[in-house]
Amino acid sequence: MGATIVVGGQWGDEGKGKIVDFLAGKADAVVRYQGGNNAGHTVVVDGHEHKMHLVPSGIFYGKLSIIGNGVVLDPAVLTREMAYLEGQGIDLAPLRISECAHLIFPYHIVQDAHEEKQKGDARIGTTKLGIGPAYQDKSARIGIRVIDLLDEEAFPELLRRNLDTKNNLLRRVYDDAGFAERDYETMLDTYRTYGRRLRPFVTDTAPLIEDAVRSGKNVLFEGAQGTMLDLDHGTYPYVTSSHPVAGGACIGAGIGPTLIDRVVGVVKGYTTRVGDGPFPTELMDEVGSFIRERGHEYGTTTGRPRRVGWLDLVVVAVSRRTSGLGYLALTRLDTLSGLEKVRVCVGYRYDGQRLDVFPHSLKVLSRCEPIYEEFAGWEDIGGVTSWDGLPGAARDYVTAVAELSGVPVAMVSVGRDRVQTLQLHDVF
Secondary structure, eight states: OOEEEEEESSSSOSSHHHHHHHHGGGOSEEEEOSBOTTSOEEEEETTEEEEESSSOGGGGGTOEEEEOTTBEEOHHHHHHHHHHHHHTTOOOTTEEEETTOEEOOHHHHHHHHHHHHHHGGGOOOOOOSSHHHHHHHHHTTOOOBHHHHTOTTHHHHHHHHHHHHHHHHHHHHSOOOOOOHHHHHHHHHHHHHHHHHHGGGEEOHHHHHHHHHHTTOOEEEEOSSOGGGOTTTSSTTSSOSSOOSHHHHHHHHTOOGGGOOEEEEEEESEEEEOSSSOOTTBOOSHHHHHHHHHTTOBOTTTOOBOEEEEEEHHHHHHHHHHHTOSEEEEEOGGGGTTOSEEEEEEEEEETTEEEOSOOSOHHHHTTOEEEEEEEEOOOOOTTOOSTTTSOHHHHHHHHHHHHHHTSOEEEEEOSSBTTOEEEOSOOO
């Protein structure tokens, strides 16, 4: 198996958690390499649904589960998630947290809300969980890392410095009262408590990951969000603050690209998006509502209804190129069951011309009309356990997706549970 990266091939929410969970059975370690608790993944095990935001899916198998240096951590969320897992009888012993991961503080969350409000109609649609401001501080070289939190002498001074800086911003720019001295003392005590809880799990994870790969162990890398939310390659500025593409795994885990063996792109049988920005295949009709309700398309983190559209292979091509996809995992095929016809976007029409490459100009993108190929629909497939058991129309659809995208489909998800996954090719 070696080192395998699992990336989201669309705007996130593709079902990466389920695919990683499925593959984790053959893995020795699972590494989360970027993002924060702004992204959630839902794993269904034996009919029981687990909604996770930070701890890698491998924890459910008892596999080494690593939160890499590229992640920004809200320790309130992480410790709550750890308590939930323990309450479910899940052993946390395999959990490891990078000492170089940056921390989210209450002032990041307040800053996030003000920045989004100030944008008005130009708002990005963030989750307001402080992710962007935490990455801003990281780039500005004033961020506080996990290793700093565990330094009893240095942490109080670092927190004081940053709180003073944020108070200046909040008071002068946003007319916010900011944080008082008592808030500093409360924050200091609270985060020290978090530090004591996390300390047994904290280490330098990069050598741990490298040793695992070089010793021949099977390591899975999972990111948050998807390709079209990548800071460089997504629909900027309607993007996240990190790099979900495969290259982000090397930076966010601390290993070189020559150690990576393969990349699997997770793509829904349709497309969804949370937040604002152009969405060429968006469905604003009863078909879109049907897909949203049947697919339970509401955000794991926010509960917001997701925007829904047909599968867009122009989008998937961006993922294929930027991450070097070797395989696709096609999820939520069962959600399309019951539709008379299903469509796939194979190009755009802009000012009378065909575009086969995704345009970076949002002005152009907002005026693009999708060019579709249409396929016959199929009935319920939730109970199907093999490729041959799929209706012919469903097989035709999967085959067409592979041919049109240029990437073989290795897995097809026909339901939410772990066992409802058909493996067409050996990824490992």
